[in-house]
Amino acid sequence: xxxxxxxxxxxxxxxxxxxxxxxxxxxxxxxxxxxxxxxxxxxxxxxxxxxxxxxxxxxxxxxxxxxxxxxxxxxxxxxxxxxxxxxxxxxxxxxxxxxxxxxxxxxxxxxxxxxxxxxxxxxxxxxxxxxxxxxxxxxxxxxxxxxxxxxxxxxxxxxxxxxxxxxxxxxxxxxxxxxxxxxxxxxxxxxxxxxxxxxxxxxxxxxxxxxxxxxxxxxxxxxxxxxxxxxxxxxxxxxxxxxxxxxxxxxxxxxxxxxxxxxxxxxxxxxxxxxxxxxxxxxxxxxxxxxxxxxxxxxxxxxxxxxxxxxxx
Numbered sequence: 155x156x157x158x159x160x161x162x163x164x165x166x167x168x169x170x171x172x173x174x175x176x177x178x179x180x181x182x183x184x185x186x187x188x189x190x191x192x193x194x195x196x197x198x199x200x201x202x203x204x205x206x207x208x209x210x211x212x213x214x215x216x217x218x219x220x221x222x223x224x225x226x227x228x229x230x231x232x233x234x235x236x237x238x239x240x241x242x243x244x245x246x247x248x249x250x251x252x253x254x255x256x257x258x259x260x261x262x263x264x265x266x267x268x269x270x271x272x273x274x275x276x277x278x279x280x281x282x283x284x285x286x287x288x289x290x291x292x293x294x295x296x297x298x299x300x301x302x303x304x305x306x307x308x309x310x311x312x313x314x315x316x317x318x319x320x321x322x323x324x325x326x327x328x329x330x331x332x333x334x335x336x337x338x339x340x341x342x343x344x345x346x347x348x349x350x351x352x353x354x355x356x357x358x359x360x361x362x363x364x365x366x367x368x369x370x371x372x373x374x375x376x377x378x379x380x381x382x383x384x385x386x387x388x389x390x391x392x393x394x395x396x397x398x399x400x401x402x403x404x405x406x407x408x409x410x411x412x413x414x415x416x417x418x419x420x421x422x423x424x425x426x427x428x429x430x431x432x433x434x435x436x437x438x439x440x441x442x443x444x445x446x447x448x449x450x451x452x453x454x455x456x457x458x459x460x461x462x463x464x465x466x467x
Contacts (some may be wrong), residue, residue, distance in 0.1 A: 209259065319391065
């Protein structure tokens with residue numbers, strides 16, 4: 155055996171002895187249980203304390219009534235309602251369509267929306283039929299002011315064909331598909347485009363309550379014509395210069411002074427009604443020349459306001 159081979163053998167033996175000693179050392183060590191490692195302290199995060207202002211009712215709010223300033227307040231909530239309000243000025247004086255309990259938020263769904271907001275005190279919204287001619291050739295827009303003329307043909311309660319101004323300076327709330335305060339109708343497709351280009355057939359007018367009867371009677375028994383007024387023209391009529399048409403319902407007898415005053419209130423005047431003959435008027439009676447003989451035959455005297463007429467029969 156050469157010296158080199160003898161050296162390698164000795165090294166291998168020494169290495170084997172070392173490995174065996176290391177194995178014996180590991181086997182003779184007592185078993186130890188690993189100690190748990192304490193977790194590293196983590197800073198506790200505080201919940202977000204941000205608040206948002208929300209308008210809520212301080213006391214019960216009734217539907218149909220305006221919201222007074224002292225009935226609402228602003229409180230801080232963690233989350234804002236989707237349709238709530240942050241500014242009391244946005245709801246103050248608005249009318250409610252739903253009751254709101256104390257502490258509840260005032261939501262947009264609780265408020266009256268639509269054309270009711272556009273009506274002034276004492277007004278009513280009345281729909282009248284129109285066409286391309288009577289509706290000013292479709293050139294009227296919601297918010298415009300128009301004069302309403304009426305035309306009656308002779309017959310029945312109408313003694314002569316006539317045309318006259320029925321109601322001056324009437325505000326247009328809706329005209330066809332267009333509505334005051336609403337978006338312009340969007341046509342989708344060929345059929346919708348044809349409908350959008352068609353002449354409007356109805357107009358919604360804001361009319362004082364006392365004039366609603368006249369407008370309904372005229373629209374059912376005659377023909378209405380909407381006449382567009384120039385912007386800023388506030389001229390009107392003076393009904394006190396003319397004989398007032400007699401009401402359909404007569405006042406009760408024996409009313410005291412206070413009750414008779416209430417007869418002139420708009421709601422009571424509208425309740426008393428107006429006859430077609432009253433708004434149509436009567437044909438003027440030709441004066442009988444002096445000395446002319448009275449009509450031969452039987453006749454009846456007809457009184458209309460302060461006018462008298464003998465009608466033969």
